[in-house]
Amino acid sequence: MNQVLALLACLFAFSAATPASLPTDLRGADLVADEAILQEAYATLHPGLYRYNTVAEMAARFMALRATLNHDQGLGDAFLAFTRFTASLECGHSYPNFYNQPADIARALFQREDRVPFYFRWIDRQMVVTKNLSTDERLTPGTQILTLNGVPVASILDALLPLARADGSNTAKRVDELGVLGSDRYEAFDIYYPLVFPLRGAIYHIEAKAYRGASFASDVPALTYEERIAPIEASLHAATGDMPLWTLQVLDAKTAYLKMPTWETYNSKWDWKANIDAVFSELRVRAIKHLIIDIRGNEGGTEVGDAILAHLTQAPLKRAAFSRLIRYQSVPDTLRPYLDTWDPSFFTLGVGATRVDARYFRLPDDANAVLPDAPYFDGSVAVLVDAADSSATFQFAYDIQRNHLGTLIGSPTGGNLRGINGGAFFFVRLPHSHIEVDLPLIGTFPDQAAPDRGLEPDIRVDQTIESIARGQDLALRAATALP
DSSP: OOTHHHHHHTTOOOOOOOOSSOOOOBOHHHHHHHHHHHHHHHHHHOTTTTTSSOHHHHHHHHHHHHHHHSSOBOHHHHHHHHHHHHHTTTOTTOSOOGGGSOHHHIIIIISSSOBOSEEEEEETTEEEEEEEOSSOTTOOTTOEEEEETTEEHHHHHHHHGGGOOOSTTOHHHHHHHTSBOSOSSOOHHHHHHHHHSOOSSSEEEEEEEOTTSOEEEEEEEOBOHHHHHGGGHHHHHHTTSSSOSSEEEEEETTEEEEEOSOBOOSSOOSOHHHHHHHHHHHHHHTTOOEEEEEOTTOOOBSSHHHHHHTTTOSSOEEOOOEEEEESOSSOOTTTGGGEEOSOGGGGGTTTTOEEOSSSOEEEOOSOOEEOOOSSOOOSEEEEEEOTTOOSHHHHHHHHHHHTTOSEEEESOOSSOTTOOEEEEEEEEEOTTTOOEEEEEEEEEEESSOOOSSOOOOSEEOOOOHHHHHHTOOHHHHHHHTOO
């Protein structure tokens, strides 16, 4: 996941207050002025602007955004307009980042009493409950939600997909992004759904079908923001403390399971690098021969994957041929007042870079090989993957598969074999609406043609309604069954 999430978590304190209604006084002229700033910033600095869109297509998208904003409207409508625009770029790191918005926008849009009272996954366009947080005991795991407030869930998914972020044509990532998994303070469905389908009152009218049972109707109270995050408060606090972020479990005399739900170590006081070294020391002491690394649900973060790879190879690990390209040498003075970041060197990131063509400059390869680090693990490795793996975890899974260091098991990943944008970021702070939009600065591009998709696992194992209902982990079962 991009560096923005964790960095800003320490900058904004989220209030529990919930306003009675959204602001409705954003002037069209001011929003058009904000669009002009965003257009200049993206057209000048975004490395992936034309990866999936032509110049003419981008001009049309900016024009459409400007037309959408060219009238007085509420904050929620403006937020959706900017979100829909950035999603159309097909860049998984470009969007109005929930964690980077000012506190008043977070309170107004993200912290209301409008959360669905359950966690769920999308399985073949069906909304399947994974955990019940409601007052209705019938909403058990495996239950299919058929309608929410009278709208079929497939229609809801279709309405929200144009807002979801992903790289290229990786629709599996977009669908995964719209599940409610109970893994973070803010989840995309929780933000977008009530903006597109406003909730009347604080009740959800649900039509559902029990797993291998009859259909039923239920009226259940919506959850507040505080109620939704209560079950995960301990893990949220661990991310900024000195508690371990992942765990090693010995399953039997020869098999160990390393569960890594996040690599966001930016604010953690925990020494994660020492922990990686300790894990591989323990594997050697215990004579473990089969290691299962679970990165499902883990979008990325810091380069934890490189520290793991270093223990899986006894020779320098050459990366695939990707060029690191940027659009600028020095940020124009006209844009600087609207750009925020954690590293001022980003304003002159391209100074000294080599010009490639009229559009790009090439940065030097600063991490083209992973150097080995003892103790080495010489057993078999299985990596459990899914569509969430789209940034640092995508790169790790790519390196594992390409170098034949292990077996990928699960569902296709996020990210894209055509490269992604990230590495360094500006936060574009629009002065009139106060909406923030993430702007990645470094684009990675393969030196050879590549398909427009994520990684296909070596062993495809998809979650099913039955496995959710029965509490079965099919991918982990497949990994433990490997010889």
